[in-house]
Amino acid sequence: MTAPARHRWVLATGNPGKLREFAAALGPAGIDLDAAGDLGLRSFPPETGATYEENALLKAGFAAAKLSRVAVADDSGLEVDALGGAPGVWSARFGGPGLGDGERMAHLLQRLKHVPVGQRQARFVSVVVVAAPDGAVATFTGTCEGTILFGPRGDDGFGYDPAFLSDDLGMTFAEASVAEKERVSHRGRALAELRGWLGSQAAVPFLTR
Ligand code: ITT
Numbered sequence: 001m002t003a004p005a006r007h008r009w010v011l012a013t014g015n016p017g018k019l020r021e022f023a024a025a026l027g028p029a030g031i032d033l034d035a036a037g038d039l040g041l042r043s044f045p046p047e048t049g050a051t052y053e054e055n056a057l058l059k060a061g062f063a064a065a066k067l068s069r070v071a072v073a074d075d076s077g078l079e080v081d082a083l084g085g086a087p088g089v090w091s092a093r094f095g096g097p098g099l100g101d102g103e104r105m106a107h108l109l110q111r112l113k114h115v116p117v118g119q120r121q122a123r124f125v126s127v128v129v130v131a132a133p134d135g136a137v138a139t140f141t142g143t144c145e146g147t148i149l150f151g152p153r154g155d156d157g158f159g160y161d162p163a164f165l166s167d168d169l170g171m172t173f174a175e176a177s178v179a180e181k182e183r184v185s186h187r188g189r190a191l192a193e194l195r196g197w198l199g200s201q202a203a204v205p206f207l208t209r
Contacts, residue, residue, distance in 0.1 A: 004030055007207050009130070012036045012044065012063035012073035017158030018187070022072070024178050025191035029198055036063050036071070052077060052089055052127035053139055060131035068133045070206050072194075074187055076126040078160050080108070080148060082115045088125075091160070105152060105163050112148055120148045122164065124186035128194055132206055138197065142189025144168065157181065 011022050011033040023033055036042075045062055049055040052075040059073035077091035087094035087108075095107035112120060128140045145167045152162030154174030161173035161181075168184035169176055182188035197203050 005207075006030050006032055008032045008034060008069075010034050010036050010039065010041075010063050010067055010069045010071040012041070012059040012071045014042070014044070015158065018074065020178055021182060021185075021187050022074075022191065025182055025188060025195070026072075029195045031198070033072075034069075036067070039067055041066055047075065047089075047092070049075070050089070052125060052141075053129065055089060056127045056129035056139075057131065057137060060129040061135075061137070064131040064133045070130065070132050072128065072130045074126050074128045074190065076124060076186060078108075078122055078124055078164070080112070080120075080122040082112060082119055082121075101159050105160050108148065108160060109151065109163060113150070115148075122146055122148050124160075124164065126186035126190045128187070128190040130194065130206055136205055138194075138202065138206065140190040140193040140197070142186040142191070142193065144184055144186045144189065 007030060009031055011019055013019060014037065019035055026033060041063055044059050047055040047058060049058055055075035056073050060071045063071035077088045079085045079088050095104050123143050123145050126142050130138045147165045149163050149165050153172045154162050157174040164173050166173055166184060169180060173181050173185065
C-alpha cells in the first residue's frame, strides 16, 4: 500500500505555541509545516486589519507572496464580555507595546479584578487563512467559550491560556495537553474545519503547489 501524499505549507507566525498546535492538527492530515522564520522570513507587515480575517490574510498572503509557497496563518484573540469584547483583534497588543505574555495576562487580570464570578465569561476566536501565491485564499473560523479566572493556573500553552478556564474541559488551557486543547479550542476547531476541507475539490489547487 502506498502512503498518502504529503504536502508542505509555510506557517506564517512568530509564535512557537501556535506552531506546536498547527503541527499537531495538520501533521496527521498530511500537511507538514515549515516555520516562516526558518525560511528567513522573520518579520511580517503590521497587523493593521480591523478583523481577524484581514490580519490572518496579511500574514499568510505576505508569506505566500514572498516565498512562492502555500502559506497558512491564524489571527486570534480573546473577547471578554465584561470589557465589551476587548481585547479582541488587539489581544497581542493589550496593555501596550513591548509586554510579554505574562505581563499581558497580568494586565487583563488587573482590569478584571473587581468583576464578580458569574460575569467573567469570555471566548477565544481564531480565523485561519490558507493563501496560495496566485492570490487564492481559503478561510476557517473557530471559537471556544470559557471564563477568566482571578489568577493563573497551569504551566503549558501560551498567551492568556493560564487565565482561561475552558467550559468544555473544566480546566485552563495551560493545564491541558496540546491534544486536549486542540479538541475544543478556537484554533483546534478552525483547523478541524480546514482538515475537512482538505478532502474536497476546493482544496486541490492548494495541494499541488
Ligand atoms: P503571530 O501574529 O505571529 O501569529 P501572535 O501571538 O502575535 O502571533 P495574534 O496576532 O493572532 O498572534 O494575537 C493573538 C493574541 O491572542 C496573542 O496575544 C496571543 O497570545 C493570544 N492568543 C491567541 N490564541 C491564544 C491561545 O490559544 N491561547 C492563549 N492566548 C492566545
